[in-house]
Amino acid sequence: MQKGHLLYEGKAKSLYATDEPNVIWMTYKDDATALNGARKTAFANKGRLNNQISTLLFHYLEKNGVQTHLLETLSETEQLVKKVDVIALEVVVRNVMAGSLAKKLGVAEGAVLAEPIVEFYYKDDALDDPFINEDHIRFLGLATLAEIAELKTVAHTINALLQERFKAANIELVDFKIELGRLADGSIVLADEISPDSCRLWDSETKQKLDKDVFRRDLGDLVSVYEEVLRRLTA
Ligand code: 5GP
Numbered sequence: 323m324q325k326g327h328l329l330y331e332g333k334a335k336s337l338y339a340t341d342e343p344n345v346i347w348m349t350y351k352d353d354a355t356a357l358n359g360a361r362k363t364a365f366a367n368k369g370r371l372n373n374q375i376s377t378l379l380f381h382y383l384e385k386n387g388v389q390t391h392l393l394e395t396l397s398e399t400e401q402l403v404k405k406v407d408v409i410a411l412e413v414v415v416r417n418v419m420a421g422s423l424a425k426k427l428g429v430a431e432g433a434v435l436a437e438p439i440v441e442f443y444y445k446d447d448a449l450d451d452p453f454i455n456e457d458h459i460r461f462l463g464l465a466t467l468a469e470i471a472e473l474k475t476v477a478h479t480i481n482a483l484l485q486e487r488f489k490a491a492n493i494e495l496v497d498f499k500i501e502l503g504r505l506a507d508g509s510i511v512l513a514d515e516i517s518p519d520s521c522r523l524w525d526s527e528t529k530q531k532l533d534k535d536v537f538r539r540d541l542g543d544l545v546s547v548y549e550e551v552l553r554r555l556t557a
Contacts, residue, residue, distance in 0.1 A: 323340050323341065323342060323345065323347075323402060324340060324341040325338050325340060325347045326338055326339030326340055326341065326347070327339050329346070333351075333353060333355040333359055333362075334350065334351055334353060334354070334355070334369075334372070334515075334519055335348055335349060335350055335351060335515070336348070336349045336351065340402070343405070344404060344405045344506070345393065345402055345403070345404065345405060346402070346403050346404070346405050347396075347400065347401075347402060348400065348401045348402070348403050349369070349399055349400050350368075350369035350370070350372050350373040350399045350400075350401075350515075351364075351368075351369050351399075352364045352365050352366055352367065352368045352369045353365075353368075354368060354519070354534065354537045354544060356534075356537060356538045358447060358450050358451070359447070363537070365537075365544050365545050366545065367545050367548075367549075368519075368544065368545060368548060369398075369399040370398040370399055371517075371518075371545065371548040371549060371551075371552055372515060372517035372518070372519055372548070373395065373398060373399050373400070373401065374398075374552055375516075375517045375518065375548070375551060375552050375555065376515040376516050376517045377392070377395045377401065378552075378555055378556070379484065379487070379516045379517075379555075380392040380512070380516065382483070382487055383480060383483055383484075383512065386483050387479075388476070388479060388480055388483065388512055389509065389510075389511040389512065390511055390512040390513070391403040391404040391406050391503065391511050391512065391513045392404075403513070404505065404511070406503025406504060406505055406511060406513050407503055407504045408501060408502075408503040408513055408514075409464055409465055409469075409473075409501070409502050409503060409504065409510075410444065410445040410446065410462075410464055411442050411443065411444065411445055411459065411464055411465070411473070411501070411502070412442070412443040412445050412451060412499045412500075412501060413440065413441075413442060413473055413477050413499065413500050413501070413502065414440070414441040414442075414443065414497060414498070414499050415438050415439070415440050415441075415477050415478070415480070415481040415497060415498055415500075416435060416438060416439045416440075416441070416496070416497040417434065417435055417438050417481070417485065417494075417495055417496060417497060418431075418432065418433065418434050418435060418494065418496040418497065418522075418524075419431055419432060419433045419434075419435060420432070420496050420497055420522055421497060421522065421535075422453075423439070423441075423497075432529070438478060438481050440474050440477050440478065441453060442454055442455070442456070442459060442473075443499075444458070444462065444464075445501070456470050469510065472510055473502060473510065476502065476510065476512070477500065480500060480512065481495070481498075484498065484516070484521075487555075488523065488555075489526070491551075491554035491555050491557070492525065492526045492527070492554060493523050493524070493525065493526060493532060493551065493554060494523070494524045494525070494526050494529075495521065495522075495523065496521075496522035496523065496524055497521070497522045498516065498520055498521035498522070499520045499521075500512060500514065500516065500520070501513050501514035517548075518532060518533040518534055518547070518548050518551050519533075519534050520534075521533055522535060523551060530547075531547070532547045532548075532550055532551050533547070533551075
């Protein structure tokens, strides 16, 4: 497989064409950004750690019946993925009150939610990825009613599987963001990545933060907590 031209440069990953029209070459970068890119720092090894963690979690989800875009992990920072028509939504699932929801509702972080909450954000940097509802999704033509129902079902399935996987590693899955896309036949698959960049992960006992909040909130060394997540998932 030949790596072709740059298709898209994101904040944490770049996408390249390949000589196979349905395959994309995805590389993980060491950059961490916060505040929609306004704050950016490079952390040596972050790309490698996210690639390893995401590969491990995508394989686990595939094994448990979730379709993903992952084809092959090529190197420490590179993957081959299926070309998908990415749905311009960030689907967030929450198990514990934290982050923007705690702020929006004016409640303290840390309460376990009686049921997981699924939220949709419109993936648009110029608009700062606004929180949107199902009617907005249909107005924007991002997904049909049936697809929205499927997105929610897939999000709950992934949440239940990931909660179990992280619990076995003594990690509480507080919340996470996923992105999904359509294959040529219209079927919806998990795309992008699942890593400490896109999840809130707390130590089950001490509640120590093991995710990108360490960078967002200036709480210490980001790479060593990502290493700790990988260590626990592979122990
Ligand atoms: P919140 O809405 O509380 O800021 O984020 C909820 C969850 O989604 C957190 O786990 C956070 O890491 C993830 N998340 C939300 N927006 C983004 C984003 O633009 N990029 C990434 N990587 N994760 C996000």
